[in-house]
Amino acid sequence: MTAKNVFKTAELMKEIMKNYNQAGREAKSEGIPVAWVTAVFPVEIIYAAGLFPYYPENFGAVAGAKKVTHQLSAAAEARGYASDLCGYARCGIGDAYSDEHPVGKILEPDLLFCCNTQCGSLPKWFEVAGRFYDSPYFLLDSPRVGVETDQLCIEYFIDQLHEMIGFIEKQTGTAFDYDRLREVLSLSNEACRLWNEILDSAALKPAPFGFFDACFHMAPIVTLRGTRAAVDYYRALKEEIDERIEKGITAIPEERYKIYFDHIPCWPKLRWFSDLFASHGALVVASQYTHSWAYSFDLERPLESLAESYTHEFVNRCFEYRVNRKISFMKKYNVDGFVLFSNRSCKPNAFGLYAKSRLIREQTGLPGAVFEADMSDLRLFSEDQVLAKLEPFFEQLKSNRTNKEG
Amino acid sequence: MGGSTNLEAANTHLQAWACSYSRSSLARSLEGKLDFLDGLIIPQTCDTMRMLLDLWQQIRPLPYMENFRLPRQVDRSSARKYLLGELERIKKGLEEFRGSPIEAESLHQSINLYNHNRQLLRKIAYLHAHRPDLISSRQLYTVINGTMIMAREKVNRLLQSLTEDLEQSLETSGNGSRIRLLMSGTLLEPFEVLDFIEEFGGTVVADDFQNGFRYIEADVEPGRDPLEALAERQLNRIPSAAFDLEKRPRRIFLTELARAKEARGAILLHHTFCEPENFDGYDNLRALQKEGLQAMRIETQFGGAGLGQIRTRVHAFMEMVGGVIR
Numbered sequence: 240m241t242a243k244n245v246f247k248t249a250e251l252m253k254e255i256m257k258n259y260n261q262a263g264r265e266a267k268s269e270g271i272p273v274a275w276v277t278a279v280f281p282v283e284i285i286y287a288a289g290l291f292p293y294y295p296e297n298f299g300a301v302a303g304a305k306k307v308t309h310q311l312s313a314a315a316e317a318r319g320y321a322s323d324l325c326g327y328a329r330c331g332i333g334d335a336y337s338d339e340h341p342v343g344k345i346l347e348p349d350l351l352f353c354c355n356t357q358c359g360s361l362p363k364w365f366e367v368a369g370r371f372y373d374s375p376y377f378l379l380d381s382p383r384v385g386v387e388t389d390q391l392c393i394e395y396f397i398d399q400l401h402e403m404i405g406f407i408e409k410q411t412g413t414a415f416d417y418d419r420l421r422e423v424l425s426l427s428n429e430a431c432r433l434w435n436e437i438l439d440s441a442a443l444k445p446a447p448f449g450f451f452d453a454c455f456h457m458a459p460i461v462t463l464r465g466t467r468a469a470v471d472y473y474r475a476l477k478e479e480i481d482e483r484i485e486k487g488i489t490a491i492p493e494e495r496y497k498i499y500f501d502h503i504p505c506w507p508k509l510r511w512f513s514d515l516f517a518s519h520g521a522l523v524v525a526s527q528y529t530h531s532w533a534y535s536f537d538l539e540r541p542l543e544s545l546a547e548s549y550t551h552e553f554v555n556r557c558f559e560y561r562v563n564r565k566i567s568f569m570k571k572y573n574v575d576g577f578v579l580f581s582n583r584s585c586k587p588n589a590f591g592l593y594a595k596s597r598l599i600r601e602q603t604g605l606p607g608a609v610f611e612a613d614m615s616d617l618r619l620f621s622e623d624q625v626l627a628k629l630e631p632f633f634e635q636l637k638s639n640r641t642n643k644e645g
Numbered sequence: 646m647g648g649s650t651n652l653e654a655a656n657t658h659l660q661a662w663a664c665s666y667s668r669s670s671l672a673r674s675l676e677g678k679l680d681f682l683d684g685l686i687i688p689q690t691c692d693t694m695r696m697l698l699d700l701w702q703q704i705r706p707l708p709y710m711e712n713f714r715l716p717r718q719v720d721r722s723s724a725r726k727y728l729l730g731e732l733e734r735i736k737k738g739l740e741e742f743r744g745s746p747i748e749a750e751s752l753h754q755s756i757n758l759y760n761h762n763r764q765l766l767r768k769i770a771y772l773h774a775h776r777p778d779l780i781s782s783r784q785l786y787t788v789i790n791g792t793m794i795m796a797r798e799k800v801n802r803l804l805q806s807l808t809e810d811l812e813q814s815l816e817t818s819g820n821g822s823r824i825r826l827l828m829s830g831t832l833l834e835p836f837e838v839l840d841f842i843e844e845f846g847g848t849v850v851a852d853d854f855q856n857g858f859r860y861i862e863a864d865v866e867p868g869r870d871p872l873e874a875l876a877e878r879q880l881n882r883i884p885s886a887a888f889d890l891e892k893r894p895r896r897i898f899l900t901e902l903a904r905a906k907e908a909r910g911a912i913l914l915h916h917t918f919c920e921p922e923n924f925d926g927y928d929n930l931r932a933l934q935k936e937g938l939q940a941m942r943i944e945t946q947f948g949g950a951g952l953g954q955i956r957t958r959v960h961a962f963m964e965m966v967g968g969v970i971r
Contacts, residue, residue, distance in 0.1 A: 318927045319942060323662055323918055355717060359692040362717065362889060363924035370894075370928055378889045380724070382714035382731070383695055391730045395716070398723035558699030583662060586920070590696040593658060594703045611660070 248476045249455065255468050256458055263346050266291040272349035272411065275368065277361050278461050279531060279552050280354040280379065281545045283427050284400070286465040287420035288407045293346045294462050295368070296361075298334070299327025303506030303615025307341040312616065326584040326615035328364035335371050347372050350410055352403070354379040356555040358587045377406050381550050385557045389550070396546035417541065423465040424536040424544070431534045433473035434460045440480050441524035442572050445494035447483040450523035451513040452490060454504045460532045495520030496636050499569045499577040502528045502588045503614045511622075519633040524572045527553050527564060554587065562595050566603060576606040576636050578629065583613040606639060608632035651676065652948050658704050659697075664918040665946035666832060667693045674705045684709030684742065686735070690887035691921050709742045711735060718889045719880045728876040736872065752871035760864040762797045765804035767861050772811045774906065777848035778819040779811055783839040786849075790833075790856050823848040824966050827903045827938075829929060830914035831886065831922045833857050834947055838914065841956045845963035851906040853899065854914075859883055886921035895925060896932035903938055910966035911940040912959075916947075939966045 266273050274290040276282050285292040302308050303326060312329035314337035316322055320329060334345045351374055353365040362378055369376035379399050382392050404415045437456075440448045456476060463469035483489075498516065500523045505512060516523055531552060537544040553564050569577060579596055581589045596609050610628040613619035652665060654672040661668075673679055685707050687698045698712050714731055716724040740746050766789055773785045780788075788807070792800050824847040833839075833854040842849060852858045862883055866874045884895035903911060911933045915922055926942055933940040941962050943955055 319923075319930070320927065321917075321923050324920060324923060328924075359695070359717075360920055360924075363886070363921055366889065367924055367928065376889075376891065378718045380716055380718045380889075382716070382727075383689060383712065391727065391734065392714075395723055395727035395730075398726065399718075399721070402721050402723055558696075558703065581660060586663070586692040587696055589660060590663060590693065591700040591703075594700055598703075 246452070246456070246476070246479055248472070248479050251472060251475055252456060252458065255463070255472055258468075259462060263291055263293055267349070273346055275348040275351040275353075275365065277353050277357060277365075279356045279549065279554060280352060281400070281549050283420060283423045283465045283536075283545065284403065284407070284415075285352065287417075287423045288404075288411065288415060289413070290350070290407070290411070292462070293348065295331045295345060295364075296327050297458065297462060298342065298345050299325075299330040299615055300506050302330040302342050303327075304509065305342055306507045306617055308507070308615040309618050310339070310341055311337060313337070322616075322618070323583065325358070325360035325364065326613055328360055328367075330615070331364060332367055332371075335368065348374045350374055350407075351376040352379065353377070354381055354549060356381040356549060356552050358554075358585065360584075360586075375406075375410060377403055379403060381555055383557065384551055384555055384560075386560045386563075388547075392550045393543070393546045396550045397542050400542045400546060420541050421538045424538055424541055426467060426470055427465040427534060428536055430460060430464050430466075430469040430473055431532055433470065433477050435530070435533050437473060437477055437480060438525070438529060440484070441490075441497075441522070443484065444497075445489040445491075446497075446522055446524060447480050447488060447490055449490040450500055450526050450529060451504070451509060451516075453526075453529040454509060457529055457532075464532060491517040491520070491522050493520050494522045495640065496575040497522055497524045497572055499524070499565065499572065499574045500526045501565065501577070501579045501592075502526060503580070503582060503585065504528075505580065505582075505612050505620065506615050507617050508612075508620060515626075515629065519636070521575075521633065521636065523578075524574060525568045527561075527568065530568070558591055558595070562598050562602075565595070566599060569599075569603060569605065574605065575639065576608075576632060578632065579607065579609045580614075581609055581611040583611070583619045584615060606632060606635040658700060662918055663693055664916055665948060666834075666916065666919075667697050669947040671697070671701060671705075674701065679705075682707055684711070686711045686713050688713040688715055690715065690885075691919070693918075693920075709739075711738055715879070715888075717887070718891075720890065720892045724880060725876055728879060729872055732872045732876055749871060753867070756865045756871055756874065757867055758797045758801070760867065762792060762801050762804070763861045763864055765801060765808055766792060768808050769804065769811065770858070770861065772808070772815070773848075774825075774850040776811075776815060776819055777823050777843075777850075779814050781839070781843055782849040783836055783843065786833055786836060786839060786857060789861065793856065793860065824910065824963065825850045825906065825908045826966070827899065827906065827908040827911040827933075828852040828854065828857075828914060829899055829911065830854055831916055831919050833914065834916070835945060835950045835952065835955075837950075837952050838912070838943065838945075838955055838959065841959040842912075842963070844956075845960050847910070847959075847963055847966070850908055851902050853883055853885065853895075853902070855885070859885060886919075886925045896929045899929055900932050900936040903933060903936060908938065910962065911938050912962065913940065913942040915942050915944050917944055918946075 271291050273293050274285050275295055276292045278296050282292050302311050308326050311333035315329045315333040351365045351369050353362045355362050384392050459469045459472045498521050534548045579592050581592050596607050600607055608628045610625045651672050652668045654675045655668040659668055687694055689695045689712055702710050716727050718724055773780045826847050826849050828849050833856050865878045884890045884898045930940050
C-alpha cells in the first residue's frame with residue numbers, strides 16, 4: 240500500500256462507509272435501534288432483526304489512525320481508567336465523558352451486544368457503556384476452545400443465541416424472521432468467500448495485494464458482512480485485483496520477501512510500517528487478524544452454524560491451536576519470516592507471544608521478531624524500539640536469501 | 646499462589662504489564678517453589694488467567710493442568726446447563742488423572758467439610774465485626790487465607806477451637822468501637838493495609854475479595870446432586886468484576902453491603918494491570934460516594950506495593966472518615 244499505489248476501489252469503500260455512517264446517524268430518527276456489537280460477533284442476527292449494528296472498535300481504530308487516542312483517553316484516565324487498558328475502550332469511554340470529539344461523537348447505543356471470543360476487555364467496556372448510556376446489554380459468552388471441536392461450547396452458544404433472539408424480540412416487539420436470517424447468512428458467505436479469495440492473492444509472486452492493503456479494505460467485511468453492499472464491494476475489489484494481476488501491478492515495487500504478521504496493525508503507524516517493510520522489499524502477506532472473517536454458514540442449520548463458526552474463531556482458541564494456525568499460514572503463503580506484535584492493548588494476543596515465537600522458529604526454521612507497542616496509543620510507541628527489533632530481522636532475511644542464492 | 650517478590654523471573658516469558666498476581670505466581674513456579682504440586686487448575690476469570698495456563702504448560706509443565714472455563718454471564722439458564730457440563734468435564738479429567746472414579750459420596754463429604762469450614766469462618770468474621778478488639782482485621786483475613794491452603798479437616802478443628810475462645814472472650818468487656826470500613830477489590834494484598842487501617846482507628850467489617858468474604862459467604866446446598874449444587878453456588882456468588890451480573894450489579898451490591906454492615910467508609914484496592922477491576926472501579930467508587938460514604942482507591946501489587954505511601958493515604962483517609970488518630 241504505497242502512496243502511489245492506491246486502489247481505485249478505495250473511493251468506493253469510502254463511499255459505502257460514508258453511507259453506512261450516515262445510516263447510523265439516521266437510524267434513531269427512523270425508529271431503528273442502534274445496536275453496539277463487537278467485531279467477531281454473529282452480526283448476521285442483528286442485520287436479520289433489522290437493527291443497525293454499530294462497531295465501537297472501529298471508532299477506536301479510526302481514533303488510532305488519526306493519532307488522537309491519547310486525547311480521547313484523557314477523559315477516561317482522569318476518572319481512574321488506567322492508561323494500560325485497551326486503547327479502543329479508553330477511546331470509547333473517553334468520548335462518552337469528553338466535551339471534545341476529535342473523530343466525531345461515538346454513536347450512542349440503544350442496545351449493546353458483546354461476544355467475548357476476542358477478549359475480556361470488550362465486555363467490561365460494554366458494561367461501562369451500558370451503565371453510562373443506560374441501555375440494555377447482552378453478553379454472548381464464549382468459553383475458550385482447545386485444539387479439538389468443542390461440542391459443549393457450541394451447545395452453550397446455541398442456547399445463548401436463542402436467549403439473544405428472545406431478548407431482541409422483547410426489546411423490539413417483533414418476531415424474529417429466520418428466513419431473513421438465511422438471506423443475510425447467504426450474503427455473509429458470499430462476502431467472506433470473496434474476501435478470502437482477495438487475501439489469497441497475496442500468495443502470488445509478486446503479489447498484487449498485501450496485509451496493509453487488507454487493513455485498509457477490511458472495514459466492509461467487519462461492519463457490512465451480511466449485506467449486499469459488502470458483496471458488491473468485494474466483487475469490485477476482486478475485479479480490480481484480477482486486473483492488476485493481468486497488468487503486472489504489484490503491492491510493492493520490488494517484492495523480495497514475504498512476511499507473516501500478527502496480529503492487529505498499529506493503526507497510527509500503518510503507513511510507517513507499510514513503507515518500512517516495502518523499503519526492505521518485504522511484503523506482509525498474511526495475518527490471523529485479517530483472516531478472521533472466513534465464515535461459511537450452513538443455511539439449513541443457521542444457529543448451529545453460527546455457533547460453530549464464532550466459538551471456534553482463532554482468537555478464542557488455545558496456545559497450541561494458534562501456533563499451528565500461524566504455521567499453516569506461513570506455509571500456505573510461503574513466507575520468509577514472521578513478525579509478532581506484542582500489543583499493549585490486547586492481552587489475549589500478546590501473552591504467550593515470546594513462547595510462540597520460539598516454538599515457531601524451532602518448527603519452521605524461519606527468522607522472526609517480536610516487537611512491543613500499542614495498536615492505537617502513540618504514547619506507547621517508540622520508533623527506535625521497534626526498529627531495534629525489526630532491523631536485525633531484515634538483516635536476517637537478507638542474509639538467509641544470500642546464503643540460499645549463493 | 647502469588648506472592649513472589651522476584652517478579653523479574655517471569656519477565657522472559659510474560660510481559661511486565663501482566664498483573665503482579667500472574668507474574669508472581671509464574672515466578673514462584675520458575676523458582677521451583679511450586680514443584681510439590683501434581684496439578685494446577687486455573688479458573689478463567691480474566692484475559693490473563695485465560696492465557697496463563699497454556700503459557701505455564703510450555704515453560705514449567707505439571708502432570709495435570711486444566712482450565713476451569715467458568716461462564717462469564719451467570720443470570721441466564723444457559724449458564725447453569727453449561728457450567729454443569731464444564732464441571733462434569735473437569736471431574737472426568739481428574740478421574741482420568743488419578744485413575745479412579747470420584748464417587749458421589751466423596752463429593753457429598755467434601756461439600757459438607759467445606760461448608761463447615763465456611764460456616765466457622767463466617768462465625769469468626771461475625772465476631773470480628775461485633776468485637777474487633779477480640780480479633781483484628783489482620784488476624785481475621787490471615788485466618789481466612791491460611792484456611793485456603795490447609796487441609797480442611799485439620800483447619801476446621803483449629804477454627805472450632807478459635808471460635809470457642811472468641812465466644813468465651815465475648816463475656817469480657819472490651820472496646821468494640823472502631824470506624825467501620827468496607828473494602829473491595831479482586832484480591833486483598835498487601836495485608837499491611839489492614840494494619841494501617843487499625844492503626845488509625847478503623848476496622849474492616851465487609852469486603853468482596855476473592856480471598857475474603859467472596860470465598861466464605863455462601864455454602865453448597867447439601868443433599869442434592871453434588872455437581873448441580875456446586876454449579877448453583879458458583880452462579881449465585883456475590884458479584885465480582887469477572888462476571889456479568891445484570892440482575893445484581895456490583896456497585897449496588899457494594900452500597901447495600903456498606904449499609905447493612907454500617908460502614909462509614911470504603912477503600913477500593915486496585916491491583917495494577919487488573920483490567921476487570923479497573924473497568925469497574927470508577928462506577929463503584931461513584932456509587933459508594935453517592936451513598937454518602939467516604940471512598941478512595943488505592944493502587945497496589947504483589948511484591949512491589951509502596952507501603953509507606955499506602956500508610957500515608959490510609960492515615961489521611963481515616964482522618965476524613967473521622968477515625969481516631971493515635
